[in-house]
Amino acid sequence: MQLNEHDSKTLFQESGIATPQGILLQRDLMVNPAADMSAENFSVPLPWMLKIQVLAGGRGKQGGVVALDSPEELPTAAQRLFELEVNARPAPFLRLEHRATIAREFYLSLSLQREWGCPVLTIGRQGGVEVETIGAEDPENLLVQRLNALAGLGAHQVRAAFFHLGLDKSLWPDFHSLLKNLWDCFTNNGLLLAEINPLVLTREDKWLALDGKIEVDDNFADLRPEVKRFAREVYFSDQENRAKAAGLSYHRFEGRVGLMVNGAGLAMATMDLLNHSGLQPANFLDLGGGAGQQAMDEAMNILLGDPQVEAVLINLFGGILSCEKVAMALMTALGGQAPVKPLVVRFSGHGADAGRSLLSDVPGKTLHLADDLNQALDILRDILQADSTPSGKLPRSSAPGADSVSKKSSGANRSPRAGSLVAQPFGLDRTSQVLVQGLTGREGRRHAELMREYGVQIVAGVTPFKEGENVLGLPVYSSVAQAAARHHIDASIIFVPASVAADAVLEAAQANVPWIICITEGIPQMEMLTVLEQLKGSNSRLIGPNTPGLIVPGEIKIGIMPGGIFSPGPVAVLSRSGTLTYEAVHRLGAAGIGQSVCIGVGGDPYVGLGLKACAELVVADPRTKALLILGEIGGRAEEETAEHLRAQGWTGPILAFIAGRTAPEGKRLGHAGAILEKGGGGIQAKLDRLQTAGVTLCSDLDDVARLTGEALDLI
Known part of the structure; x- marks a missing residue:
């Protein structure tokens, strides 16, 4: 949630940080600016600065900030700024504030730095709108210090920042x-960024933001509703506000096809397929894993009510979300009527057959059921008569790594070797004993039952204050310590609300549980950073949070993955997305390619083992002959993992599919980790580094099974 300048300064003031005295002017309240905006109406002393309040940068360079010396200038200036757009965004508000007397300008910020996995304090001797240009001219302008999330801001770091500025000790x-x-x-x-630019020292030697x-x-805002007082709906479209209220991840684009998918990874991959097929998406809409009737109703209303949408594609792979329940919710949303626009539905995974059966009763001819994603795209092409020429798709012959598997890079004609990697047994099999934290909850109970059906030895559950209860014939304890005292535990799986999930991870680690799998999503990022700091040096390995879990096909499943699509084989699969994992594994299985192990490392920016550590484990397993990485835009985990394995001497085939390649820059698409950051080269830089590391790139989902099979044939 991004705050405008006025709200940012309000929060600063509440925290004891001085800002210029100012007020907010609203466009819809200014009926007669000349009458309403006289000096006596304001407590803000002259002279003034009048600033556009938009959620976009560059307003100063676009004329969105003006200096005023008299009240008579205000009405004309306000009207002009309200008519001005900054980066094509109109201003619903202006901030009128006292003009400060500036002696010096500096730069100051605190941020969570994804690449380093820690908070960062940055201070600059110079600040202002040209701070980035200043950095190019004076590399020593900024002092950047990494902070320990657990220890916080150290006194020595504050001193280092002060001395960097070269100021008088007074x-x-x-x-x-x-x-x-x-x-x-x-x-x-719960901030991700707190930036003061410029931070000024006034002529009176006072610090001012x-x-x-x-x-x-x-x-954090979802767990602390009082923070949401700064969420201003006026900055967003009616569709965006409705989607957010219903718990949907939604972004609007400029295409023709409305898109409804479960899971950010699969949603991005489907978005890419639409773009490549000349069927540009009109939106990105992720139902998530727990969409109910209200969310489904709102999703359908948004898509079918959008005049830009000519047809809707629903692409669901049931895991924690049942396709049957979605079909029931969809039937209710349609109210027994045919969809007013063509609706193409592709179900797979949990509840798919039952879901398709339900939807076969929808009247009319506007609902179309597809057996797979390719058939769904064909139906959409027929409906929209789309250009069959792919739009922006890499040709098969020139897609990086897609034409063949290099013998040098992928270890053709020889078995993969671990090189300097220390072989470690994965340590989880059919004899492993599992604890369920949150067993008494709906999801904990449901997936404990499904895991037991897969053959997993679940020995107990934990829910505070529920000691003595019995669920599915399993004893329930109030703490992990109690359970560990009475049972041997190899792994614990966590199904608890986000507000207590971080503490549940630490509780399991305190009890020395070797493997901790945290399914929970929505944990604040700073909380996870403090957990990861506390786990350093412990005997526990954390998978997640926001993970579908892990599975060794035929041996053990600890998570929410639909076990029926997995089969034993030579390919290890590591993924940042649950539904994308299911889609890829389903395609591998259809091609007769099994898996040695599949791990969902988690979709959040800060997770436990992560791709690199998980890759070391799975390639050291003698069952693994090839590695498939299912990644997403944002971050550098995929390329750094491949580079690390090569540097350590592993010569087996590495394949990668990166979802979200056609996503607009800077958009957050579902996962907190799924953001294509501006700068750093973007998606092409990621693909180039992967190819340089000898990775076979799968340009679309159809490539996954084909190229994996080709890679295995060459070993």
Whole structure:
């Protein structure tokens, strides 16, 4: 959740950080600016600065900030700014504030840095709109310090920031208070970014946040509703606001096909397929794993009510979300009527057959059931008479790594070797004993039953204050310590709400549980960073959070994966997305290619073992002959994993499919981790690094099974 400047400064002020005195002017309240905007109406002393309030950068360079010396200038200036758009965005608000007397300008920020996995304090001797240009001219302008999420902001780090600025020691007490208050603001409000640019020192030697930019972790805001007072719906479309209220991840694009999918990874992969097929998506809509009737109703209303949408594609792979339940919700949403626009439905996985059976009773000829995704695309082409020429798809002959598997890079004609990797047994098999934290809850009970059907030895459950209860014939304890005292536990799987999930992970680690699999999504990022710090040096390995779990086909399943689609074989699969895992494994299985192990590392920016550590484990397993990485835009985990394995001497085939290649830059698409950050080269830089590491790139889902089979044939 991004805050405008006015709201950012409000939060700064509440945290003890001084800002210029100012007020917010609203477009819809200014009926007669000349009458309503006289000096006596304001407590803000002259002279003034008048600033557009938009959620976009570059307003100063586009004329969105003006200086005013008299009240008579205000009506004309306000009207002009309200008519101005910054980066094609109109301004619903203006901020009128007292113009500060500036002696010096600096830069100051706290942020969560995804690549380093820690908070970062950045201070600059110079700040302002040209801070990035200044950095190119003066590389020493910025001092960047990595902070320990558990220890917090250290006094030595505050001193280092102060001395970097080269200021007189008389300014130290106020500077120390400023940084302490900024850290408290950052941590107490679940911020991902708190930026003051410029931070100014006034002629009166006072520190002042002249401009402010704050971004709040959505997961934190969901758990702390008071933070949502800064969420201003006026910045977003009616569709976006309705989707957010219903718990849907939604973005609007410029295409013709409405898209409804479960899981960000599969949604992005489907979006890519539509773009490649000349069927540009009109939106991205991720139902997530727990969509109910209200969410389904709103999703259908949004898609069918959008005049831009000519047809809708529903692509669901049932895992934690049942296709049958979705079909029932869809039937209710349609109210016994035929869809008003063509609706193409592809179900697979959990509840798919029952879901298709239900939808076969929908009247009319506008609902079309597809057996697979390719057939769904063919139906859409027929409906829309789309150009069959792929749009932006890499040709098979020139797709990086798609034409063949290099003998040098993939270990053709020889068995993969681990090189300097230390072989470690994976350690989980059909004899492993599993604990379920949250067994008494609906999801914990349901998936415990499904895991037992797969043959998993579940020995007990844990729910605080429920000791003595019995669920599915299993004893329930109030703590992991109690369960561990009475049972041998090899792994614990966590099904608890986000508000207590981080603590549940630490509880399992305190009891020395070797493997911890956290299914829960929505854990605030800062909480996860503190958990990861506390897990360092422990005997526990964490998978997740926001993971579908792990499975050794034919041996053990600890998670929510639909076990029926997996089969034993030579390919290890590592993924950042649950539904994308199911889709890829389903295609591998159809081609007769089994899996040695599949691990969902988690879709959040900060997870336990992650791709690199999991890759070391699975390639050291003698059953693994090839590795398939199912990745997403954002971050550098996929390429760094491949480079690490090659540097350590593993010569087996590595294949990768990256979802979201056609996503617009800077859009968050479902997972907190699924964001294509501006700068750093974007998706092409990721693909180039993967190819340089000898990775076979799968340009679309159809390539996954074909290229994996070709790679295995060459070993």
